Amino acid sequence: xxxxxxxxxxxxxxxxTLRTGRTQILVGRHxxxxxxxxxxxxxxxxxxxxxxxxxxxxxxxxxVVPTDAxxxxxxxxxxxxxxMAVALERNCAQFGITLLGRRDGRQGIVxxxxxxxxxxxxxxxxxxxxxxxSTHGAFGALAFGIGTSQVRDVLASQSLxxxxxxxxxxxxxxxxxxxxxxxxxxxxxIGRLGVNAGVGYAYEYAGPTVAxxxxxxxxxxxxxxxxxxxxxxxxxxxxxxxxxxxGRPFAPDGRAFQSAVQWWRSFRSDADAxxxxxxxxDAGSVExxxxxxxxxxxxxxxxxxxxAPATQDAAQSLEFMRLESGHSxxxxxxxxxxxGSCTNGRVSDLRDAARVLRGRHVHPRVRALVVPxxxxxxxxxxxxxxxxxxxxxxxxxxxxGCSLCLAMNPDRLIGRxxxxxxxxxxxxxxxxxxxxxxxxxxxxxxxxxxxxxxxxDVREMLASA
Numbered sequence: 001x002x003x004x005x006x007x008x009x010x011x012x013x014x015x016x017t018l019r020t021g022r023t024q025i026l027v028g029r030h031x032x033x034x035x036x037x038x039x040x041x042x043x044x045x046x047x048x049x050x051x052x053x054x055x056x057x058x059x060x061x062x063x064v065v066p067t068d069a070x071x072x073x074x075x076x077x078x079x080x081x082x083x084m085a086v087a088l089e090r091n092c093a094q095f096g097i098t099l100l101g102r103r104d105g106r107q108g109i110v111x112x113x114x115x116x117x118x119x120x121x122x123x124x125x126x127x128x129x130x131x132x133x134s135t136h137g138a139f140g141a142l143a144f145g146i147g148t149s150q151v152r153d154v155l156a157s158q159s160l161x162x163x164x165x166x167x168x169x170x171x172x173x174x175x176x177x178x179x180x181x182x183x184x185x186x187x188x189x190i191g192r193l194g195v196n197a198g199v200g201y202a203y204e205y206a207g208p209t210v211a212x213x214x215x216x217x218x219x220x221x222x223x224x225x226x227x228x229x230x231x232x233x234x235x236x237x238x239x240x241x242x243x244x245x246x247g248r249p250f251a252p253d254g255r256a257f258q259s260a261v262q263w264w265r266s267f268r269s270d271a272d273a274x275x276x277x278x279x280x281x282d283a284g285s286v287e288x289x290x291x292x293x294x295x296x297x298x299x300x301x302x303x304x305x306x307x308a309p310a311t312q313d314a315a316q317s318l319e320f321m322r323l324e325s326g327h328s329x330x331x332x333x334x335x336x337x338x339x340g341s342c343t344n345g346r347v348s349d350l351r352d353a354a355r356v357l358r359g360r361h362v363h364p365r366v367r368a369l370v371v372p373x374x375x376x377x378x379x380x381x382x383x384x385x386x387x388x389x390x391x392x393x394x395x396x397x398x399x400x401g402c403s404l405c406l407a408m409n410p411d412r413l414i415g416r417x418x419x420x421x422x423x424x425x426x427x428x429x430x431x432x433x434x435x436x437x438x439x440x441x442x443x444x445x446x447x448x449x450x451x452x453x454x455x456x457d458v459r460e461m462l463a464s465a
């Protein structure tokens with residue numbers, strides 16, 4: 001009987017079985033940022049501890065940084081945000097941790113900079129005090145979002161105490177239609193399985209559709225595994241993975257890279273591996289998806305209608321969103337359009353949106369902003385003149401950061417504004433206003449909504465471009 005990638009990576013990093021029955025797992029790469037690390041460092045100091053392997057930890061500033069181009073290099077207006085940033089700088093300096101700070105050309109959202117710098121590699125175990133750490137599984141790694149006390153544990157011991165997960169194989173088959181992206185695949189999956197179906201599971205994404213995706217779309221799939229309840233999402237590494245990594249600053253080079261590739265190939269799930277559950281999804285039938293409620297599982301195709309609430313939670317979601325069951329989701333007016341986040345803030349996401357925007361202009365009622373996921377993404381987009389496309393269309397071209405995904409910075413919704421967003425969560429208050437409303441969709445769909453001033457089918461705009 002063969003083994004899954006999960007089993008292989010777990011076994012390679014297992015230190016011992018603890019008396020509690022959990023496994024002590026060595027963490028190969030640890031990412032930290034300004035929000036969940038200050039308390040962890042204080043707990044470490046309180047115990048008189050130190051960082052065991054500072055060279056295995058990388059820090060970046062992302063959640064609280066202002067993204068307004070004029071303010072990006074200035075001092076923080078928010079004293080709490082400034083205190084977080086100062087604490088991160090002090091802690092990294094004291095313990096010898098590399099910090100990709102505001103003036104570092106490598107700074108960006110933690111789940112964007114890890115892959116683009118080659119810090120994320122197949123067969124690794126990765127941890128970060130952020131739930132969307134699952135993103136890194138796109139490379140064939142086991143990547144765990146952890147809490148603050150676990151951040152302390154990794155700093156102190158470079159290990160975690162974890163319980164093994166069951167593995168659900170989600171196989172996508174069929175060619176994606178034009179205007180349909182990985183964001184639509186993962187929203188369709190969550191809509192079908194539910195937001196709690198993945199509890200206790202790792203999701204292995206597989207099938208011909210996934211094999212045909214580039215690395216950035218695979219990252220989108222894995223990023224939102226956690227929205228489906230899974231702790232981990234991953235894709236077995238292949239030639240697409242290796243081509244992406246070759247030449248990255250922290251990836252092996254020369255002969256060492258070829259040796260690494262041979263090692264990385266061993267972490268694929270075996271053909272005769274047995275999974276705890278298997279799900280098949282026809283990707284060819286997936287349409288552009290739009291959420292209508294207050295969790296990512298409350299979602300319909302853009303051609304669909306808002307369903308009648310089957311639960312009290314759904315009824316409360318409809319009331320909060322001020323939407324009516326039976327109405328088409330298309331035609332819903334939007335006030336704000338946001339392209340960015342660790343889900344969809346990469347260069348290919350910006351290209352997809354720019355394709356829709358060329359020769360068009362944002363509706364006069366809509367405020368539209370695009371936030372590159374990293375300084376590297378911003379440079380690459382500007383080299384392609386994508387920023388000109390966005391600016392000419394009426395979008396604000398911003399500096400890198402988490403921005404309106406979670407609004408721990410000046411980018412926030414106001415009042416009951418409704419935002420078409422390429423981010424990952426549509427929870428109440430997620431985008432800064434306790435009454436603000438969020439519709440999740442792909443970057444291309446956000447661009448289309450910005451132009452139309454309402455939710456619309458991006459495929460119609462692409463057909464007439």
